[in-house]
Amino acid sequence: MxxxxxxxxxxxxxxxxxxAASGPWDGGQRKAERVRAAAAVRPGGDAPRGAARAAGPVTAPPVLGALRTRGAAASRESLAGALEPLLGDSALGTDHAASVVDAATGEQLYGSGEGTAYTPASTIKIATAAAALAALGPEHRxxxxxxxxxxxxxxxxxxxxxxxxxxxxxxxxxxxxxxxxxxxxxxxxxxxxxxxxxxxxxxxxxxxxxxxxxxxxxxxxxxxxxxxxxxxxxxxxxxxxxxxxxxxxxxxxxxxxxxxxxxxxxxxxxxxxxxxxxxxxxxxxxxxAPLADLVERALTYSDNDIAEALARQTALASGRPADFEGAAKAVTDRLAGLGLPMEGVRIADGSGLDRADQVSAGFLARLLARSADPRTPRLRPVLTGLPVAGFSGTLRDRYPRENAGRATVRAKTGTLTGVNTLAGTAVTPSGRLLTFGFMASGTTDGDAAQRALDRLAAVVATAG
Incomplete structure (x- = not known):
């Protein structure tokens, strides 16, 4: 009956x-970068300001604690001198762009074509995630x-x-x-x-x-x-x-x-x-699970299905139809509401599989900096979901042990035929948090392009 x-x-x-109500999908994946950031020693044997000085193991502060200004401003000359030769690598294709931003101040420290929009591939998931968190909050289920x-x-x-x-x-x-x-x-x-x-x-x-x-x-x-x-x-x-x-x-x-x-x-x-x-x-x-966990999983593993769901949930929260068009408009509106530079930005889907997506390197770097801003705490899962270089997600098999940037770089990857992108954060030896966006279009060797992008991010972590 x-x-x-x-x-x-x-x-x-x-x-x-x-x-589980708290914590990333890969519990403990950030331990290595915290330890390295805290244990880095300046020439002359001085520990970074804020690091423990007592005898015994150094206690690592949270990486996001690097938002507080600690030490001199990052050197533009140092970054430019280190990045520009690497940007000339032919593996980066016919068109490329770069942007590096100080997360604590929002100041751009380096830019090359940073305002030009390119196809972002899966780095658009950063934007999708931020919009969903802005619309619904990290505890939404x-x-x-x-x-x-x-x-x-x-x-x-x-x-x-x-x-x-x-x-x-x-x-x-x-x-x-x-x-x-x-x-x-x-x-x-x-x-x-x-x-x-x-x-x-x-x-x-x-x-x-x-x-x-x-x-x-x-x-x-x-x-x-x-x-x-x-x-x-x-x-x-x-x-x-x-x-x-x-x-x-x-x-x-x-x-x-x-x-x-x-x-x-x-x-x-x-x-x-x-x-x-x-x-x-x-x-x-x-x-x-809470939306924060869904965001972390989408970013760590570049999960297209979760990303498209996040876009539609944003549409529902915004009173728009939960289809591709309504989701794209809702995500765009939420990003604009965060005060981001929207010139040239075009959102076509939530996952980045659509080549009609268009954003700039400067947009990606500033979105990540906004996600690190203490005034927008609901965006924090955007940072905690980024794969850790050499340790987790889509960066697990990149950044071999001997490579600079291992553990101190975490970033979202993006790959389509002829398109390679990388956007994320880097912790400098002084404990400063920088955000970056690197975009390459017209690439012919995807593996070589990825290695070139990884070198750029590693430079941000060292020269920054």
Missing amino acids: GFAAASAVAGIVIATGAV IETTVVAGSDGIVLVGGGDPTLTAAPSGKGGGPRFASLSDLADATARSLKARGTARTRLAYDASRYSGPALHPIGLNVNIAPVSALMVDEGRLDDSFRGPADRTAEPAADAARKFADLLRERGVEVEGDVSETRADAKAARVAAVAS
Whole structure:
């Protein structure tokens, strides 16, 4: 028999996903850079101002503590003298640009073509993340719910890209909201009312417009849907390229039906698409990790599906349609509201897969500096999510042990055919935090271009 809405009112079961409320996805990934920044010794044996002077191990202050001015201003001449020869590397292609900004003062210390807009590739995720945090705040969570329908129950997608059907503790870990937990809670609620069978429909209407990214169905991104599990992956991988389903919402509903059957609830007929009543009684729900964690994961691993979800969540928070166009406008408006230079900026998607995206190196460097500003603390996950050179995410296999910049550079990478970018932060030997944006277009050897960009960032960490 169906599950009547009236019977659900008295016994709503909320199964919040097992999530951790604080800390980055890679816990402890910043220890190396903190230690190096604090332990750096100036010529003559003086420890950096603010470092511990007592006997024994030096206690490292947080890297963001470098926002306070400590020591003389970074030398423009030193940066220019070190960066300009490297910018002449042919590996950087036909067009390139650079910008370095002092995070504490907002002053640009070096610029070369910094106002010219280029295709940013995945470094646009920095902008997407900042806009989402500005719109929703770092503690916001995305819910997936089950509500009572006219003839059964309805699985309603809220847009959580990290919802997983994997067993608890596998793959993404406890921070993912679990479809299994949602099935547990739903089955308990149904059985508490003597209901052992029901019909199941699904509602993915929170997002609108075309689901396919302009690049089409692709191993790098699933159709953008308000309801999906495991990012629509057709294997058991949890990040990186993978074959994707063309029907993420329907697949999620079918998996949910299977989970209910495993828990002794008979699901009658096939799942179907519907639109739930906005006033329908809630049966069960799971919640994503806080938005700060989603941002960190999107940046650390360059996750396209999370990035597109962040853009659409920004659209919803801004009262715009949650499609590619509405999301692009909402992200643009939020960035402008942060007081950033918007000349030449064009946001086309949230992930950077669209070559129509356009930003400048100066924009990226200043956005990162704004994210470090103590007056905008809600943007801090933009910095904490950046991969650490030689240690995590998309920079794990770059910056070999002997390379300068290892651990003191953290940055978002960007790669498309003919496009290579890098934008992030660097901690100087004196403990000063600098932000940078490097963009290269017309590259022909992606590996060589990446090495050239890495050398530029390493120079910021040393010559700065």
